[in-house]
Amino acid sequence: MEPLKRTASGSSAARAWRACALALACAAANVAAQPHNSAEVLRREASELELKAVHLLKFGDFVQWPASAFGNGDAPLLIAVAGADALAAVLEALAQQRRVDGRAVQVRRLRRGDALAGAHILFVATGELERLAAAQESLRAAAVLTVTDGSQPPQPAGIVNFVVRDNRLRFEIDAEAAEAAHLRISSKVLALAVSVKGARQR
Amino acid sequence: MRRLRDASIRVKLLGLIALSSMLSLLVAGAVMVAYDLVIYKRNSIASATTLAEIVGSISSAALAFGDRKAATEYLGTLRARRDIQCAALYTSSGQLFASYQRSEQNPCVFGAVQKAAALVENDELLVYHGVVERGERLGTVYLRASLDRTARVLRYAATVGAVLVGALLLGLFGSSLMRRSISQPLMEIAGVAQAVTQRRDYSLRAVKRGEDEIGQLTDAINQMLAQAERGAADLKRANERLLSEIEEHLRARDEVSALNATLEQRVAERTQQLEMSNKELQSFSYSVSHDLRTPLRAIEGFSSALLRNHASQLDTRGQDYLQRVRAATQRMSLLIDDLLSLARTARAEMKRREVDLSDLAQKSARELQEAHPERQVEFVIHPELKADADPQLMRVVLDNLLGNAAKFSGKKPDARVEFGHTLHNGSDTFFVRDNGVGFDMNYAGKLFGVFQRLHSSAEFEGTGIGLANVHRVIARHGGTIWADSEPGRGATFFFTLPATPPTGDVHAENHPAGRGQPR
Numbered sequence: 001m002e003p004l005k006r007t008a009s010g011s012s013a014a015r016a017w018r019a020c021a022l023a024l025a026c027a028a029a030n031v032a033a034q035p036h037n038s039a040e041v042l043r044r045e046a047s048e049l050e051l052k053a054v055h056l057l058k059f060g061d062f063v064q065w066p067a068s069a070f071g072n073g074d075a076p077l078l079i080a081v082a083g084a085d086a087l088a089a090v091l092e093a094l095a096q097q098r099r100v101d102g103r104a105v106q107v108r109r110l111r112r113g114d115a116l117a118g119a120h121i122l123f124v125a126t127g128e129l130e131r132l133a134a135a136q137e138s139l140r141a142a143a144v145l146t147v148t149d150g151s152q153p154p155q156p157a158g159i160v161n162f163v164v165r166d167n168r169l170r171f172e173i174d175a176e177a178a179e180a181a182h183l184r185i186s187s188k189v190l191a192l193a194v195s196v197k198g199a200r201q202r
Numbered sequence: 203m204r205r206l207r208d209a210s211i212r213v214k215l216l217g218l219i220a221l222s223s224m225l226s227l228l229v230a231g232a233v234m235v236a237y238d239l240v241i242y243k244r245n246s247i248a249s250a251t252t253l254a255e256i257v258g259s260i261s262s263a264a265l266a267f268g269d270r271k272a273a274t275e276y277l278g279t280l281r282a283r284r285d286i287q288c289a290a291l292y293t294s295s296g297q298l299f300a301s302y303q304r305s306e307q308n309p310c311v312f313g314a315v316q317k318a319a320a321l322v323e324n325d326e327l328l329v330y331h332g333v334v335e336r337g338e339r340l341g342t343v344y345l346r347a348s349l350d351r352t353a354r355v356l357r358y359a360a361t362v363g364a365v366l367v368g369a370l371l372l373g374l375f376g377s378s379l380m381r382r383s384i385s386q387p388l389m390e391i392a393g394v395a396q397a398v399t400q401r402r403d404y405s406l407r408a409v410k411r412g413e414d415e416i417g418q419l420t421d422a423i424n425q426m427l428a429q430a431e432r433g434a435a436d437l438k439r440a441n442e443r444l445l446s447e448i449e450e451h452l453r454a455r456d457e458v459s460a461l462n463a464t465l466e467q468r469v470a471e472r473t474q475q476l477e478m479s480n481k482e483l484q485s486f487s488y489s490v491s492h493d494l495r496t497p498l499r500a501i502e503g504f505s506s507a508l509l510r511n512h513a514s515q516l517d518t519r520g521q522d523y524l525q526r527v528r529a530a531t532q533r534m535s536l537l538i539d540d541l542l543s544l545a546r547t548a549r550a551e552m553k554r555r556e557v558d559l560s561d562l563a564q565k566s567a568r569e570l571q572e573a574h575p576e577r578q579v580e581f582v583i584h585p586e587l588k589a590d591a592d593p594q595l596m597r598v599v600l601d602n603l604l605g606n607a608a609k610f611s612g613k614k615p616d617a618r619v620e621f622g623h624t625l626h627n628g629s630d631t632f633f634v635r636d637n638g639v640g641f642d643m644n645y646a647g648k649l650f651g652v653f654q655r656l657h658s659s660a661e662f663e664g665t666g667i668g669l670a671n672v673h674r675v676i677a678r679h680g681g682t683i684w685a686d687s688e689p690g691r692g693a694t695f696f697f698t699l700p701a702t703p704p705t706g707d708v709h710a711e712n713h714p715a716g717r718g719q720p721r
Contacts, residue, residue, distance in 0.1 A: 051268070058266040061336045101336040170269075188263035192272050 051169055052149070052162060053090040056121060059145060059160065060100035062186035063178075065120055069143040070103070077103045078118070082110040082132075083125030084149075116144075122158070123147045129155045143182050159183065163194055170194045211385055219373040224366055231362035235355055242354065246285075246327050247320045250347045253283065254331035258343040261291055262335045265299060273300035280304075280345075287326070288312070288346035294339050315342045325349050387416045391423055404431035480548070488545040491538045498538065502531040540667040543598065544652070547675050552592045554679075559587040559596060559632065563621045566600045570608050577612035584622040587632065589699040595675045602668040603634040603695050609662055611638030611692065629698055637692040649685060672697075 060077050077100045081088035088109045095105035108119060116122055116135040122144050124132045129148065132139075133156040139146060146158030159181065161172040176198030178185050190196050209217075257276060264272035273291050277300055280286045288310030289302040296315045303310045320329045329345040387409075394408045404427055410420045505527045513521060560583055567581040581604070589596070604619060611617035620635045641649075641656050648654040650673035653666040676683045680700045687693035 055267055058263075061266060061338055061340075062263055098338075100338070168269075168271075171267075186263060188260065189267070192263050192267055192269045 048169065049087050049090050050094075053087055053094050055162070055169070055171070056091060056123060056147060057094060057098055057100065057105065059121060059147070059189070060105070062189040063145055064184040064186075065143050065145075066182045069120060075103065076106040077101075077120050078106050078108060079121045079123070080108045080110050080116070080119030081123045081125075082114075082116065083128035084123060085109060087123065087125075117142050119144060121145045121147060123149070124158060125149060126151065126155075132156050132158065140177075140180055141182075145178070145181070145183055159185075165194055172197070174198065211388060215380055215384070216373055216377040219376065220370055223369040223373065227362055227366050227369065231358065235358045238354070238358065239351060242351070243322065243327075243349065246347065246349055247322075247329070250286075250327050250329045250345050251320055251331060253280070253286070254329045254343040254345050257289065257345070258291075258331055258333035258341075261300070261343070262333050262340050265291055265293065265333055265341045266335065268299075270300050274302070276300075277302035283347075285347045285350065286345055287348050288344070290344040291333070292342040292344065294341050296342075299341060310346065312344065315344065318342070322349065325351055383411070384416065387411050387420065391416075391420060394427075395423065398427065398430075402434070404428075404434050484545050484548050487541055488549070491541045491545065495535070495538050498531050498534055502528060502535070505531070537665050537667075540665045540671070544667050544671045544674070547595060547598055547671050547678075550592075550594065552595065552678060554590050554592055557589055557591045557593045557596050559589055559591075559600065560585050560621075562593065562597050563587075563600050563604060566597065566604050567619075569601075570605060574608070574612065577608060577617065578615060579608045579612055579617040579619055581608075582618065582620040582622075584620075587621070587623050589630075589632070590701050591679055591699050592675075595678070599672050599675050599697070600634075602672045606668060606695075607634055607636035607638065607693075609638075609664070610640075610657075611636040614638065624696075626696060626698070629700075631696050631698050633694050633696045635692065635694040640687040640689045640691050640693045642689055643687060646685060646687075650683070 056079060060079075079091060079095070081091065088107055092107045095107050098105055110116065110128075116124070116131060117138055120143070122139075124146065126149055129151055132146065132148065136156060145160065147160045147162070148156070148158035149162045150164070151157040151161050157172070157174065159174050159177045161174075163170050163172055171193055172195045173185060173190055173193040174197040175185065175190065179198070257280065261273045261276045263269070264276060277289045277291065280289050280302055281304070284304075286302075287304045287308055290310075290312045291299040291301075292315040293299045298312050301310070301312055316330050318330050318332045320327065322328075325348065327345075327347040327349055329343075329347070331343045331345070333340045333343055391408045394406050398404060398406055407424050407427060408420045410417050410424075505524050509516075509521065509524050509528070516524070563581075563583045567583060571577075571579070571581075600621070604621065607619040608617070611619065614637065616637070618637050620633075622633055622635075624631050624633055639657075645656050648656065650669050652670040654670075655664065655666045673683055676697045676699070681698040683695065683697040685693055685695045
């Protein structure tokens with residue numbers, strides 16, 4: 001488990017840094033060519049974490065949970081973060097000022113031993129993937145949008161799996177798993193995905 | 203250039219159709235264009251707004267997850283819309299996220315984002331539309347669409363023009379139909395009218411094609427022609443009648459003039475013949491009278507000598523016979539005298555001068571009283587009766603008229619003969635009146651004929667020549683003579699002697715219708 005975790009972590013960090021450096025270079029080039037875009041480029045460069053946090057929040061806008069997932073109309077959207085406190089911190093900051101579909105957003109940091117189920121969105125850092133694998137069966141039918149960060153086979157991947165392509169943060173979507181979890185992911189998001197597992201032929 | 207007035211009805215109608223259709227099409231076209239521009243603008247705004255919404259909706263995830271490539275790709279689908287010149291996506295913070303530009307020739311300027319609106323600027327439509335997902339504003343879509351209203355108006359104008367041309371063609375087609383239904387009948391009527399005018403053939407008729415105004419016109423013209431035909435026929439008949447009358451008159455005139463020409467000749471011939479026969483007759487009667495007198499004188503002389511010298515040798519009967527012979531010879535002598543007188547009055551040369559008729563009448567009366575002392579006749583002679591006449595001949599007239607008057611009244615105890623003057627129809631007229639036996643006016647026509655007698659010679663002696671002689675004298679003077687009478691109540695003889703005698707010496711051989719009594 002450890003080496004796997006290390007490997008994953010290392011590769012993730014290296015990838016992040018590489019992405020960051022490339023992004024910076026791109027930003028520098030872009031600043032000269034297109035001064036318009038400089039601000040956003042700079043912001044992306046500033047924090048990949050923040051980008052991921054924003055993405056997590058945005059998924060709330062494009063995914064539909066079954067009504068049973070929420071206790072009542074005012075129940076908050078619960079985002080659980082496992083093994084990524086920094087991200088959780090950024091998320092918490094963002095969640096303060098954001099509402100998703102009229103609901104407040106709550107962020108929960110999962111410690112070791114905390115059950116993975118119970119949230120609407122579950123972010124599992126690369127180091128915590130074995131926990132995800134262990135909870136896979138219990139999560140399969142639960143209406144939880146699992147998100148992993150750059151998980152590669154044979155490691156388990158969430159319904160959404162962040163990947164970096166062409167220096168940009170993108171994601172893969174497992175439509176089969178989403179369907180099993182009674183989640184309806186907007187086709188618009190599917191269209192943006194790098195890859196979609198399981199054709200949605202319905 | 204021909205004036206509109208001279209243009210044919212077909213052209214006028216065509217012009218009318220063309221003008222009205224043009225006007226209505228122009229007005230309709232203008233209204234349609236104006237309306238369309240309003241609708242077009244509204245629709246364009248709606249369409250562009252919808253498009254912005256769709257683009258925004260499609261791009262919302264790309265915007266949310268910062269996928270510029272996808273967003274640019276999505277915006278690129280706008281290429282299907284030719285009117286969209288520029289498009290852009292702005293992030294919620296107002297940063298330009300992705301853009302689209304239809305052509306390089308028309309570069310787009312992407313300024314600061316504005317709040318959602320649709321506005322028209324310089325024939326271009328600018329639309330800003332918010333991208334919202336689950337109530338969260340993710341950014342703004344910007345669209346710039348060219349309205350190209352000028353092209354649209356031009357397209358409309360072209361359409362209207364095409365319709366106009368079509369309408370004109372239809373109008374031409376319609377006018378050819380109209381030519382059949384309006385112009386043609388009118389032309390036919392005009393042709394008939396012209397033919398009638400030129401050939402004066404009123405039997406021509408226009409052909410009626412329908413019950414419209416032209417049909418009524420045709421009827422009216424046909425009725426007019428029928429009347430004209432009747433009038434012309436009447437006129438023709440009247441003309442023919444007049445012509446035949448004129449011919450007749452001409453023929454009659456020719457006949458008359460021919461007759462006149464021969465008549466004058468014939469009159470001249472007859473006059474000559476008459477004159478010759480008159481002269482022959484006069485010379486005959488003169489010579490006969492004259493030659494008769496000689497043996498008569500011998501008979502009378504020897505019979506009177508026989509009676510005077512040898513009366514003793516004759517018995518009473520013989521003497522009586524001789525007396526009868528003498529009386530007959532005396533009567534015959536008288537007859538011869540009268541005949542000679544008649545011949546004389548006809549032959550004698552007339553020498554007119556002023557004659558005192560009263561004086562002549564006095565002489566005549568005196569001689570009558572001396573010749574017939576047994577008659578108790580009172581002669582009343584009006585004095586100072588004068589005339590322009592031959593005295594010898596007038597003596598014959600007065601001797602005869604006074605003698606007749608005395609003769610036919612002499613048997614009455616209070617016999618009265620009057621010679622006087624009166625006015626008849628305004629002209630000087632002399633008269634001889636008696637209160638004797640008179641005569642029946644039915645025989646007045648015989649009065650002045652030779653040897654015509656109304657009374658027997660046993661009753662009143664006479665030769666029947668006297669009044670004929672009188673009539674001849676009066677006629678030679680240019681006057682007239684007539685009589686008025688009643689049996690038993692006397693008779694009056696009137697005669698006139700015109701002051702100016704006629705140029706010719708008229709021989710009155712024929713007996714004019716006079717009135718009087720032959721003796």
